Amino acid sequence: MRKLRFAILSFAHIHAWSYARVLKSLEEAELAAIYDDDPERLRRAAEAYGVKDLYGDYRQLLKREDIDAVVIASENAKHAELAIAAAEAGKHMIVEKPLATTLEDAEKMIKAAEKAGVKLQQAFVMRYHDATVAVKNLLDGGTVGKILAVMTTNHGKFPGLWFDDPKLAGGGAVMDHVVHTADLMRWYTRDEFDEVYAVIGKNIRPDLRSEDCALISLRFKSGIVGSIDCSWSRPNTFYTWGDVFLAIYGTDGFILVDAFRPCINLVIEGKPLTWHYYGPDADYNMIKDFVYAIQEDRPPRATGYDGYKALEVSIAAYESARKGLPVKLPLQR
């Protein structure tokens, strides 16, 4: 198997650093070049991962014939420009979530990738956590019968940086968190959302430029009930980064998932208790699978369309909160 040559387009999103770590560790791939529009961040990334080919202009990087695929991890609002250019340059791509900040952009990205015949994988890392994969297998095997309801949470600390800047992020905690468990629910139920009701607030961090929390009630076409409790509500001193929690109610059983609970209680003299994670490395699983999807020429586990449908829940949540009423999906554009 030929080593695939990768470039990372922007380290603005914190996950870029983890993806770079994975690329460096894979036998099947090579991190050949990086681009960033922030020279200081470019320098730090280059230093951290020992990359020599550095670009402040992504167009120049994309001209390189030897690059097979790119990881797009810019600020959310810049995904579309980078993804469309990457598609036109014939590069396969994995795009950090959310896919874009508007459905229009998301659709343009999907179409550009289709036209160019390149793979567009949405980086839904929660489809690659071994526990959530195990749940998918249990559900598909009928372990809990038919799904009746799903309750999910995705809480975290405030990530800082540009994440609360609506211009760059497209919103706040809703844009950051909703798509993860919205996507898991779609994946598990094999169903589409029919209605979204949301309450959104800037409830605990008044200094932010965006919302910090949302409570979302969902209904699927088949009648399955779902919910998302997402927020940047964890204090800075919290003992772990946050959580992805799922409760799945079936006709014949019940599944609880606390994906990031596998932790060691770690106390270092002079510091508060922290949870030291030892669970599955979902980032590794995801990037590796993307490499294999290219090598084996098969569709990625989460496509651009999956990214679009999850983003639609976030967009609908904003609309519902604005109106104070439930909103029907799919959204009319």
Add this chain to the structure above:
Amino acid sequence: MGELGVAVIGCGFIGNVHLRAWSKVKGSRIIAAVDLIGGKAKRAAEAYKAPYWLTDYTKVLEMREVDIVDVCTPTYTHAEIVVSAAKSGKHVLCEKPIALRLSDADDMIGAARKAGVKFMVAHCLRFWPEYVESKRLVESGAIGEPRIARAYRLSPFPEWAPWHKDRRLGGGVFVDMSIHDVDFLRWAMGEVEEVFARGGTLKTADSTSHDFTHAILKFKSGAIAYVEGSWIQPPGFPFTTYLEIVGTHGMLAVDNHSPAALKVYRPGEPPAVYTPFEEDAYDKEVKHFYECIVRDLEPAVPGEEAKKTLEVTLAAVKSVDEGRPIKLPLEGEVL
């Protein structure tokens, strides 16, 4: 004041819990155990050394030695029993929910006020250790202003009380069970102004009651809460509760399994995971009501409070039925 006489009406699960609690209250004496099923009343009377067991509750209302009537009957009977007990001059402790109709709650509150008797609704979380401590922490300002809450309560369907399958008799999972969380959240975070809920009768056969409901509450303060109640857990599922409150300066979270002091494993039974107290929440609740009578204090959960809590849960039922957010106060009855 001499010893206060107590009659417990309804000798099912919660009736027996209350009887045990009353048996520990110094200054009180259990006079009668009442149940429509004579065998249950007799067994309870024997267990708690009550001189009388009866199948007709109206008899205890005529008994001079009965000062307190503790109503532990199914929800749909609360209004009639509480009103007649108050009219007979008895102090009344009534199991939650207060009633299923707001007009019934008003009648109960009015009857108690007119008779000048004490009336309390047994919302036990107001005495439950982790909830009392959480409320104290919030009130002390430890986590700042409470702004986002999350509470859930998961259980198999209460097969032992089949009347819960009729929504006009039991109200369904949110009115009967999530009412605990709603009452606590009102206590800790103030009044609710709007409710959106989703759910329905997802699993339970031959039931008009909802067996699953999640609700999003908007408080007057601007705080929000997610409350979920499930009666669709598989048989044998251990009763599970969770509470989380995020404030402007911190957060608290507690569940009923992880911090338990005691775990007991027996063959063929789900593990019993709990924190025993010599004086448990029910003991404290019942003793509190006794103190309110003896010292002439306002009960922790007067009828008006219980009615407001009920109203929020009814709004959730209405929201599930109608698919839209419901503003409070409610106009008209739901069940």
